[in-house]
Amino acid sequence: MNSETGFDPELLNRFPTSEERPKGEVEELNRIWAAPSGWARLTVVNNNYIGIFYTGTAFLFFLLAGALALVMRTQLALPLNGILPQETYNQFFTMHGTMMMFLFAVPMMEAIGILLLPQMLAARDLPFPRLSAYAFWAYFVGGLSFFASLFFGLAPNGGWFMYPPLTSITYSPGINADFWLLGIGFIEISAIAGAIEILVGVLKTRAPGMTLARMPIFAWAMLVFAGMIIIAFPAVILGTLLLEFERALNWPFFDAARGGDPLLWQHLFWFFGHPEVYIIFLPAAGLLSMMVSTFARTELVGYHLIVLAILATAFISFGVWAHHMFTTGMPDLSISFFSAASMAVSVPAGIQVFAWIATFATGRPRYNTPTLFLLGALITFVMGGLTGVMVALVPFDWQVHDSHFIVAHLHYVLIGGAVFPMFAAFYYWMGMTSSRALSERLGTWVFWLMFAGMHITFLPMHLTGLMGMPRRVYTYLPESDWMATNLISTIGAFTLGAGILLFLVDLARNFRFTVEDDAGNVYGGGTLEWLPTGLYSTRSIPVVRSRSPLWDDPNICEDVEKGRYLLPNAPTGHRETIITSPLRAEPQYLQIMPGPSPWPLLAALFTAGFFVLLTIQAYTPAVISGVLTIPCVLRWLWETDRPVAVRTADVGAGIRLPTYVTGPSTHGWWATIILLIVVFMIFLMTVFSWFFLYGIHPRLWSAPDNLLSLVPVLGGYGAAAGLLFLGRHLLARTKSTHWSPATQILLAAIALVAAFGIDLWSWRESALDPELSAQAALTFAFLSQQGLLVAITAIMALYLALRNARAMITRPRNTTFDVVFLFMLYTAGQGSVTAVLTRLAPAGFPA
Amino acid sequence: MPVADASRGKRAIERVGCASCHTIPGIGWPKGEAGPPLHGMAERALIAGRLANRPGILARFVRDAPALVPGTTMPAMPLSEEESRDVAAFLYESGK
Amino acid sequence: MNAWVLLLGGLTVWAIHFFLLYSFASLFPGQEIARILTLAATAPALAVDALLLWAAAGRAFQTDELDRWVYDVSATGAALSFIAVIWQALPALLV
Amino acid sequence: MLDGWPPPILDPAGPDAWAIATLAWVLLAMAALVLGVVLAAMWLALSGRPELRARLGGTKAIWIGGVAFPVVVLSLLLVYGLSLTRTQSAPLRGDEMRARVTGEMWWWRVAYLDQQRRPVLHDANELHIPVGRPVVLELESGDVIHSFWVPRLAGKLDMIPGRRNIIRIQADQPGVFGGQCAEYCGGPHALMGFVVVAHPQQRFDQLMRSRLARAAAASATPQAAQGARLFQSSGCAACHRIAGTPANGLAGPDLTFVGSRRTLGAGILPNNRGTMMGWIANSQAIKPENRMPPYTLLPGEDISALAEYLEAQR
Known part of the structure; x- marks a missing residue:
């Protein structure tokens, strides 16, 4: 076997060790990793807490944005309905889209990543726990104040893609548009912070022996997801910055009369906006791959094809942004390139779908709630993908672009490609964070209500679009023939809503948060997140020798729990995890991790305060809040990067790793480089x-x-x-x-x-x-x-x-x-x- | 003579645009404010303040108001006799 | 060869090819030269993909698990890129 | 049968829309076929006979189903789509009828152009075209981005400030074709409709001749003299133009032919005396946020006289 870092891979064969571990090590680990209690719980940084806060908040925004959708569907049930006035409707659909994309979908995927990744990689925590805490709190405070703008009639009303000049100061003089720009501003910051965390986490904190070829597919998906955020989000960051400059300082980036161009915004927005769809889909597809393997009770067929499909999706998704601009009058040759790329991007999706089918065919599939959801996801996503191929053809898009056909298409893709997988994941991984699993009986009902509701809502909507109903209209005239399909769609929407309500009932009855005595591996998964865990994650960090260690090594749980693998204790007396090399996961050094701290929380509050105060034009307090962020961040960093007394530590079986390393192999160096890529x-x-x-x-x-x-x-x-x-x-x-x-x-x-x-x-x-x-x-x-x-x-x-x-x-x-x-x-x-x-x-x- | 049909009346109201001047119960949009709102038509004693509120009269009034009330600002509307009866039926029904 | 180069090679070829094509079409909108440049850029892109495919296929007998796997992914990536590059060039012939 | 079948996109009335409708049927068939294949494969994988499952259960199946099959289908579609893109944007012949449509918040400014592309007639929210002849529209915007879409005649094309987009439409049969703004443009975007009326060539020529004559002559509606005076004195003329009269405002729709229009308020209300009065008195109650102020203080007789005057503008 080749070595990447000079570390002798043979050394890992010493594990599992056989001698008894000294007493008191577990108590010591518990003491070191203990989460503060009472109000100080807010300063917690452990991923199992932050992950669940994060997931819960993202789900809350899903419910809120979904509620807006139900009101809108009620308005559209009948022509000339008077439930929502025009202006409120315009705010509702803008908020629905914005919240679903920025406050729900991306944060939800990041949240699930933060919750699951350290466990899947058998790391004690992600490499920058305080950064995770900061990302979460900035998102939490910022997201809630953004949503609150709705109650004051100040919610943005320019549509979730905010095309100027409609959103310029001339045509949107109020602060509604600023709420969008600044609100999205710190959600971008939070997303990037999370992405850096995930990238470094997946590349540098995998259990020894977990080479790139043995990584759980979800980790691959999250690696690519984070990479895509790094490349895609800067475009929308710049876009929002320029538009805010134009609004606040009268700098004409998008004003055609002074040398700007409205299409510049569309290029910047969609260079982010289309990869965004895959940013949402890839982690969900990763979750599906993990679950498909478990439910078929066999290794994933075509693992390397799936990895390639994930990578290919990421690359090609950066070549399809202008397919949102087929009707802008771009030159035919240019738009045809985007049409071709839009075709190409569906091939990797086909690979994944058939890999799942092949896995089912290989194994012995079982039926339960998560399986139902993942089969539903598969069917729904394929249908959305097919309408995606249709609109990728330029002439067809000229007809259906911006019609309800597109509304139907995008909901098929997003619900099939993200929401159903998410619900499958909720049922599947609930045992990791709850002492009770969710109910299979209720779950079946939840699925059928949601599945039926989804298709009753959106299948007829294709026809509504072919009938010529544009999107983003708050009402329609009775002579338009659009009533029948709209009424059916509304009935479907409430059916879908009923399914989600039933899920909430299930959650209320069965979800009991815990980090220690959880319900465990209900469905029999083979990856490391199902190792027995405590506050400190796994007792010892196993050596990974295959893609499904729990299936291939029946003793692994016991060996891990007994401390027979790496780092069964805390040799430095601090929180710590093993940093490994990116390709072959060879142990490099012991990272000393920071513990709970109020400073990330305060920094997040001041950051959010800065943006929110800026939006409501309270400039002096905004500046104060912004300046206060700086000492908070510095104070939180102050405790990091400190060498400890022990220069090298024994991580088990006589293997010694350094506790302080500098240069290009360190997690800090990697994070800086990634941040600089964002800036670049x-x-x-x-x-x-x-x-x-x-x-x-x-x-x-x-x-x-x-x-x-x-x-x-x-x-x-x-x-x-x-x-x-x-x-x-x-x-x-x-x-x-x-x-x-x-x-x-x-x-x-x-x-x-x-x-x-x-x-x-x-x-x-x-x-x-x-x-x-x-x-x-x-x-x-x-x-x-x-x-x-x-x-x-x-x-x-x-x-x-x-x-x-x-x-x-x-x-x-x-x-x-x-x-x-x-x-x-x-x-x-x-x-x-x-x-x-x-x-x-x-x-x-x-x- | 066919029986007046409120649902046909509603379609006629939407077709000729009565609601561009009147807020009419059962019509979500528009909610015109140029003429009086037409709530409670069934209980009113008078039409336009001077005509007896009877179905036949209301039907004639919505079709050709100036003929019944010279000087009214309500114009004659392009409705057939049958439609005007339907409209009256709808106004009585929705304005209960 | 570096593992990352192999893993991402084919797809990178596609990306470079795509952005070149987009630049040509933007620099010379509606002009014949854009088509010619498109076809000119396609030939080397296909050549590199073929080269990658050949290199990866030739080393499929690696003993190391990770190396073998990297070559597998690399070959698939080059193959996919090959098809995508051809599609990418079609507009120059058909539009 | 469902109201509104066939839907406008599948019920084309012109050559470009025909080509897209054909494409749409091909695509729908493709989608049904692929979905069928995937569902069949899924069903086999889950509960097929063991030997069939075994065949589906390897990387070979992924290569066939997930790579080869889509590549073949997509290649065919791509070639079809690209060729169609080319025919749809074939170069102009030069003898097409020309008009300019400008998107405004929330109505459409229409100008008929002569062969030198100079505007000769102004109108709003309604376009008359001859049957069987291609019509080239110059699409512009006066404020924000709008999108011009008459589904039975052609696909849509955006109207973008600072740019001029060219779209070609053609109707092969006489009729009235509805359309609506397809790019969200704020406020009452939902209420921004448009009407294209296709006439046989002879009737069309007649219409244009009479309109050109009307536009050149002074207004001849003595019975509505009261309305004409009010139109000036109440401020209507500041925003609206009526050819041959002192009314020369350009902010709102041109009203020279308003009496003959099929709709009011940009395709949303039938055009009759009642709706005209309601619109003048308080258009804000009908189409919130539109740029015309309410005239609630105007006495009923005045509104009536104005409506009568405008009805006569045809």
């Missing part, structure tokens, strides 16, 4: 916007008059980079002086601030006015991003200096130092590209 994607999207708008109105662009300022700006950024390398060099070299490496970092920060200051000043002096042209507006959008990066690096430099002064910077290398180094180096790079691009690109093209 936002930048890249801005560059795209730049060339896109230039291509639309080249005549409106002019060569800037501040070419000479390029010299000091580039000089400053160059100096910063030089100082950074010098600082790193000094850190490795000098032994005594506390200040010299930190001084270089501080100087580098000053150079960054100076370079940015000169850049900004030269633009303010120039003739370009950001209110008058899209070119200038985009230039200032570039500068705003750079300004934010420079401000963050300044704070980072001060933080580093402070830690250095307290002698917390280890030598020859240090993780905090590495993180700051990477971030600052990137900032210098992006600043240089910004300076060159904004000055030279328009001049390089013929006007």
